[in-house]
Amino acid sequence: MIAFFKLLRPLNGIIGGISVFVGWFLTHKIVGTRYGMSLLLACLVCFLIISAGNAINDWADAEIDRINKPNKPIPSGRFTRPQVLVISIILFALGLLISLKLPIALLFIALFASLLLLLYNFKLKAKGLSGNLVVAILGGLPFIYGGVVLGDWLPTLIPFGFAFLLHFAREILKDIEDIPGDSNANNVSFPIKYGVRKAILLSNLILGVLIAFTFLPFLVGWYGVLYLIGVVLCIDLSLGLTIYELSKYESYVPKACDSLKFSMLIGLVVLALGYY
Numbered sequence: 001m002i003a004f005f006k007l008l009r010p011l012n013g014i015i016g017g018i019s020v021f022v023g024w025f026l027t028h029k030i031v032g033t034r035y036g037m038s039l040l041l042a043c044l045v046c047f048l049i050i051s052a053g054n055a056i057n058d059w060a061d062a063e064i065d066r067i068n069k070p071n072k073p074i075p076s077g078r079f080t081r082p083q084v085l086v087i088s089i090i091l092f093a094l095g096l097l098i099s100l101k102l103p104i105a106l107l108f109i110a111l112f113a114s115l116l117l118l119l120y121n122f123k124l125k126a127k128g129l130s131g132n133l134v135v136a137i138l139g140g141l142p143f144i145y146g147g148v149v150l151g152d153w154l155p156t157l158i159p160f161g162f163a164f165l166l167h168f169a170r171e172i173l174k175d176i177e178d179i180p181g182d183s184n185a186n187n188v189s190f191p192i193k194y195g196v197r198k199a200i201l202l203s204n205l206i207l208g209v210l211i212a213f214t215f216l217p218f219l220v221g222w223y224g225v226l227y228l229i230g231v232v233l234c235i236d237l238s239l240g241l242t243i244y245e246l247s248k249y250e251s252y253v254p255k256a257c258d259s260l261k262f263s264m265l266i267g268l269v270v271l272a273l274g275y276y
Helices: 001-006 009-029 037-060 060-066 081-099 106-126 131-148 155-178 179-183 191-196 197-216 225-248 248-271
Strands: none
Touching: 001 037, 001 060, 001 179, 009 037, 009 155, 009 197, 009 248, 037 060, 037 081, 037 106, 037 225, 060 081, 060 106, 060 179, 081 106, 081 131, 106 155, 155 179, 155 197, 155 248, 179 191, 179 225, 197 248, 225 248
16 A cells, blocks of 8 residues: 555645645636536546556656666566556546546546646656656646636636746756666756756756746735735745755755645645735
């Protein structure tokens, strides 16, 4: 069971499900409250597809993980590749089957996300920034998915932008961690092609853009004072510290990845306060 949870990485799915809820929450403040089973099913679909993506990622990265992360379920021998492939297929199928109970737009988004996950793992992961961009898009998509539950995705563009930039920067840093295995697999990630320092500089640049972007919703009057206080104290200061530490110490990369993931969770709370 422990290996199964490590395979699915349920925290990622939970963050995705909460993001769907936040996307719905931000939208319902504009279009009115209409939810019920559609919202719950949409959160479940997001959780299942993210979990399926995590499983297929372990399947695709089995040889890389033998070098980078030998304790993961496949290289440690607790699951075989065929078993993981079956688990992933079942989870994808469940997510898409449940989507049939939702409006057609939500079914298409779920199908689009599933195809992007497959495209990333079988094609784009080895292509550097194009793979990072796909993961960044997938990181922001749950917010739009939550808005579409109510038939309006425009109120979710701000959180989509936040999530996109945060995931983009984090994926570049994760590629630094994965250099040994990626090199062995002939994957051409950004840090392999251009070096660790340039990868850190690019990640820091993206995080700097994100910090500047966080002020936009308040300045144009979309989000309130609670949002501004929360985003400065809980997000921007943390991101600024991450940029500072990365610029001084390359060894800070693993901690930066953990810090950015924690910022995703805190950011969900800050966004939920956005209209107050």
